Amino acid sequence: MTAQELQVTRPAAEPESVAVAPDAILPPSNRIINLGAGVGVVLWLLVLAAHRLIPQVGASFKVPADYLTPVALVVLGIFGVTFGIAYRLPTQRPRVLAIYRVLIVLGAVLIPWEVASRLAWIKPPFFPSPSKVIGVYIEDSSKLLLSIAYSMRLLVVGYLIGCIAGVSFGLALGWSRRVSNWSMFWIRLIGPIPATAWIPLAIVIFPNSFTAGVFLIAFASWFPVMMLTWSGVAGVPKALLEAAQTLGADEKRLLRQVVIPAALPSVFVGLFMSLGTAFAILIVAEMLGVKAGLGWYITWAQGWSEYHKVYAAMLVLGALFITVVSGIFKIRDRLLGWQKGILRW
């Protein structure tokens, strides 16, 4: 009986702490930190050595600007600073280690790349040197920033419209039998048409390439969001609907306080899935003839055989995707805090 009493009166926080991984309780040991910093510094010194010591095979008279040296020095500086932080603030060690992992992999990739480029095993323009790719961010930064701004505008507007439409349609389909009976056939027919197939029509219907692009991105995000919202609503436990009804909840309360929260985990899966599609369509949409944008930038750079710019822009796209996804994750974690690690990607 004492065990049962214990169970009844246990503090709310306890089950939570059980779920936490053990390495989050104990900060990583000195050995791990030393090892991480050591390996990282050695790798980046090798990057620097390959860059400075191997003579460039087939060098032209015009010596290109050197961007790899400052980057390598900054990275070595980062190792120094974070090493200090790791010893001053042991709680920050997991974060420091996360940085180390990224930099170690980056260094490990850069060494063979730089060596191959120095020895002219790989040749520009298709395979430029690391320094050349880094240089894009400095030499072409204004054009790149403008492109980021244009792309984000197109993406955010199209994606938001698509998501709002997807969630509303999904709720209507899941909630009303009449709506689903009438539209099921058409959704099955139209939904799976790839957004790119709409390009000819979009160009004709919409007054400019921006609105046409918004439409394409919205369409591409709409379908997965709608389907997953729908399935989320369809999967709301009947037991909870009954509970709400017997407490006297009207239709509006049922929808807002039961159906939507219950469907939300599924909705977020849809939001996440459609973001990938939206990015893919973004690049295509910007090839329809916009003034600036990352997709446009890539096409334009390719036209001039400036492949280093293509790769630089690709990396920016990846970084943008990570940023947007982590934004969505933040919102999700706020809204789905009640799940306590039950459903995580």
Added chain:
Amino acid sequence: MTTSLPPAGLSVRHLHKIYPPDIVALYDVNLELPLGEFTAIIGPSGCGKTTLLKIAAGIETYQQGAVAFAGEAIAGNPSWKRSVIYQDVRLFPWLSAQANIAFALESKGIPKAEAQQQAREWIVRQGLEAYADAYPAELSGGTRQKIGVCRVLASQPDLVLCDEPFSALDWNARESLQHDLLHYWYEQRKSVLFVTHNVEEAVYLAQRVVLMSARPGVIKEIVDVPLPDERWTVRRDSPQLLDIARYVNNHIADEVRKAQLLEQELGY
């Protein structure tokens, strides 16, 4: 001491319920309960107790018959006036303990701020301040059902329908919730219909115990429990209580046997 006929509470007439295609859950069930009575229903598993409760709550359809509460036809309309305490509690996992209680009060039409205030009072009265902001997933089974009971009693329903609400709980939690329910009934004089398969619990709580037969569910007998209304003063081992329990036990023993035979026949 004769009085006039008591006002009608739950009234079930010639109720037939068939789950498609051919599972006869209830067969010609008739039940007239006076308003404000604490009634227990006891019967073997699968005899249709949950079905009867769901129909009374208005969340289940039926083929034939008439079901009314306080003279008002129920006809598939759920309402906070006929609220259910479920065995599996059914708290909303995305609402905190306090918000779950407030949900019930707001559903009844109480303004948001006041609903929050009243929910808080229920939490405090139960001594659950520490759990007010905890989500159901963070609560133990007993605490969860305490919130579940508060959620139902907070809106002061006229008929409290209980579907084996305490059978999964430890002894401590069960006793305290039984007393909460008894006090609610005693002070408010609202109707309570309490389904259980525990004879002692039925006799301890109820003024009358309805015995249901094995499937199809038919009312077999109604047993009066002549114990004082202040049940919390009655000892669980009092000879009078045990006598009634023994009587009920004997009566349902052969029903349980029948139910078991039926299950064997159906090949469970």
